Amino acid sequence: MSSTETPPELTARPKRADARRNYEKVVAAAREAFADRGSSTSLEEIARRANVGIGTLYRHFPTRQALLEAVYVGEVEDLCRSAADLAEQPPWDALVAFVHRLVAYLATKQALAAELLDYVDRDAGLFKSSRAALWAAGEPLLRRAQEARVARPDTDLSEVIQMVGGIAKIPTTEPGQMDHILEIALDGLRYRE
Amino acid sequence: MSSTETPPELTARPKRADARRNYEKVVAAAREAFADRGSSTSLEEIARRANVGIGTLYRHFPTRQALLEAVYVGEVEDLCRSAADLAEQPPWDALVAFVHRLVAYLATKQALAAELLDYVDRDAGLFKSSRAALWAAGEPLLRRAQEARVARPDTDLSEVIQMVGGIAKIPTTEPGQMDHILEIALDGLRYRE
């Protein structure tokens, strides 16, 4: 559990071919299963879909979170990287656009949202890389908006993401409603003298 | 399933004494259990605590939600009734105070929050009476604030409650953080020309 031990990828020999294959099969099956049966799909169901024993699934992914992470982390990172193009836009617009993308994504992945946001203000644990990506993309946007005096200075990215994440988790029926709620909240983020 | 049938309380004979007793025992046990073992306590555990067979529990409360409602609905209604004294305060302050009370309560009852808010914008289902109480208390406060031009006119109580509920569900570690996020969101609710 110490952070000083040698990273496994430098000491361990490469995984066996069958192990890698099964890992991929499980992730693929999980992605499908989460998509069309909801994110509370049982791990046994996923193992069945992947044509893999339950034991194998558990060896690769000791917890449900670990699997969730493997399924979604890549997508979050893509989304964050895609935020690079926002740098050209005006500070406020860029921030708003980023937040909207994030919410749109999270809203479709309730399970991810719930788990990921649990770790937003904790430093350790899973989803560390997602958290890092989120910060790399969001921090500059927020700071720029604050320096341009279009966003209130008395807050930080952690709060913004938590607020926005809370909104993303709202179970709305009407389509435009979440956007409107988000708009209200973002108005609260604006600078006022 | 039709809404035209006679309400049960007008046709059915009063419950038997033992049934009422057990009902109360289960609610009491559930309240305790949810309080000190979290709201995911198993129904069997609650039945054990209540010294009641699992079958009895299920007869009185066919679903987990039904039990949750029996445990918490009274509290929500109390909270809403207690909002009457806010009528004397300035419109904006009254609205803010109400929202703060609501969030403070919901934050301690994550399970309730999650379930209740699922029904905020649906008309049927459980938690109907909670919903009614919420509206009776909140609607006048919001409308008064809107008429006084201190709250934005382009929203309604449903949105406000959903926004606030989303925030209440945020799992924060630092104590003041949720209040601050709420403050930001409420700023977004203010009137601007």
Next chain:
DNA sequence: GAACTATACGGAGGGTGCCTCCGGTTTGTC
């Protein structure tokens, strides 16, 4: 290409929770 071993597989099994069903018991009534 055969022998060997670290690595990985997979499913049986024990534990828990969900929910239903129905034989037996209790309550309220006549």
Next chain:
DNA sequence: GACAAACCGGAGGCACCCTCCGTATAGTTC
């Protein structure tokens, strides 16, 4: 006191979680 309606409670079937370990296989060495 007797009777029926209402109610009780737990056994049992099912699904899921997770662990453990005997068996199979990939990769390595000669």
